Amino acid sequence: MTPALRALLHGSSLLLLGLAGLAQAAPQHAITLYDEAPKYPANYQHFDYVNPDAPKGGTLRLSGNGGFDSLNPFIPKGNAESRIGMVYESLTYHSPEEPFTEYGLLAEKIEKAADNSYVRFYLHPKARFHDGAPVTAEDVQFTFETLMKNGDPMYRSYYADVDKVVVESPLKVRFDFKHMGNRELPLILGQLQILPKHWWATRDFAKTSLEPPLGSGAYRVASLESGRSIRYERVKDWWGEDLPVNRGQYNFDAIVVDYYRDMAVALEAFKGGQFDLNLEYSAKDWATGYQSAALSDGRMLKEAITNHNPVGMQAFAYNIRRPVFQDRRVREAIGLLFDFEWSNKQLFFGSYKRTTSYFENSEMAASVLPDAAELKILEPLRDKLPPEVFTQVYLPPVSKGDGIIREQKRRAYQLLQEAGYHIDNDRMVGPDGKPLSFEFMLFQTNMERILLPYKRNLSELGIDMQIRRVDASQFINRLRSRDFDMTSATWGQSNSPGNEQREYWHSSSADNPGSRNFIGLRDPAIDQLVDGLIRADSRQSLIEHARALDRALQWGYYVVPNYYVDTWRIAYWNKFGRPEKTPLYDYGLMTWWQKSDKAEAGATQAAAKEAP
Structure with missing residues (x-):
């Protein structure tokens, strides 16, 4: 077969696939990850976890932690107010009782290509911003392009597979993808909170601001005291109040949030x-x-x-950009000295469980040896992964809870010796002659009571951990600039993990200051496992890929796992x-x-x- 003929046939195949996708696509009131039927049919009147006749009125008073200096949550600057998202609406509504289903909200209908090469949103003709201006396809295009240009760097990674946004009519917009087969992308694009193009035309999106923003959601900002309190009021002529997706929700006339630093x-x-x-x-x-x-x-x-959600990983996170943490044996040794059982007994009233998985509290956790399906994923990476991935189930050390951890200390000392460390004048000294010393950055005062016993265990082996408490603003800035040795971090997980995993673990996010790749991971094997998870084409395949990724992360000793409550x-x-x-x-x-x-x-x- 000649190259020209091969190219022609290949092009024809792509065309046929594209036509097939167009032929099978149809606007829907809801979309799901693997094209299974949503729980609620097109003629549903309300969700069954609401009271559709709930009375409206009253004020809900809540608290916030730290403070805020911005009402723009979309940029990597400032400390945004925690509930400002109530001002906005997204194209779709994420169901809190299904693993991954999106119901139409600003978008009355959603049309997903059969081959996942595009998604089209049909905007609700009644959708309005708070100033009465209609929500249009141009607003959707403006939002996406603005976030990709001036928004938090996570957006550029999260939506990296979007090729272009096409305004087809005032109420119809299409997202074309660079590659077929990304099942999650149509759904996460539905979660895009839409900004008003006309309002931002006279404002600088890249700057922090305390000006109350214009949105289309159930609430608007009524008043605020910078950093201390904010008052939201329900929009009385809100366009979406009678939609089935909103019925029985947003019942308070006002929501007030007061901030506390302690x-x-x-x-x-x-x-x-x-x-x-x-x-x-x-x-x-x-x-x-x-x-x-x-x-x-x-x-x-x-x-x-x-709580039926996966709880993800809460942990003391190493910044492996630091030379002191680049040896896996050193990371394992430091982790051995955190005595969870003692902390749980003495500090937590026995109420916590030890975290062992990055997908904890879910079927995606790697809690048994890999089966044949997982091994098929892992085998091509055997020479790039720790050998324990294939032969052992990861479990953190377990103590008796009496504060005596001789076995853990003995094993930690052995690992450090293997890494070239030795004791000199009661200090653990590395092969470079420098003491094993690092700083733990935090801003929550209540974390110190957990860290102090850990610090004591480390010091008994000659390891110096300095606890550095900073305010919330400095903590955020140092986290973004990766100016820390070790800190407390969480990586939340959903029932359908996908593109956000790039933000957590992929090499492409290591240098993005807005990403959650706090660890500084740049591992080709982990990159491949992340990409495979995102491309999973069934629920079972997703579980297998998540478990395979979990094992690689567990045995890398990139964190000291903490604890969780379900x-x-x-x-x-x-x-x-x-x-x-x-x-x-x-x-x-x-x-x-x-x-x-x-x-x-x-x-x-x-x-x-x-x-x-």
């Missing part, structure tokens, strides 16, 4: 009635911090709602009504409503019913 102060403020609901992260505070007359008489309620721990004043059902993957705060101005003493509320 979590202990915030807890006391909550108990004093300064805000209405507290999502608790501290095991100690959850166990003992809420004891009060209000809790005893039922005016304050505590509830642990089962519930949302919520305390709130007894003044709210709630639907009978809680969605699987959220605790559904925006479905609550106010039933009284003051907390009701003696009343009890049934625990949220868990979906099967």
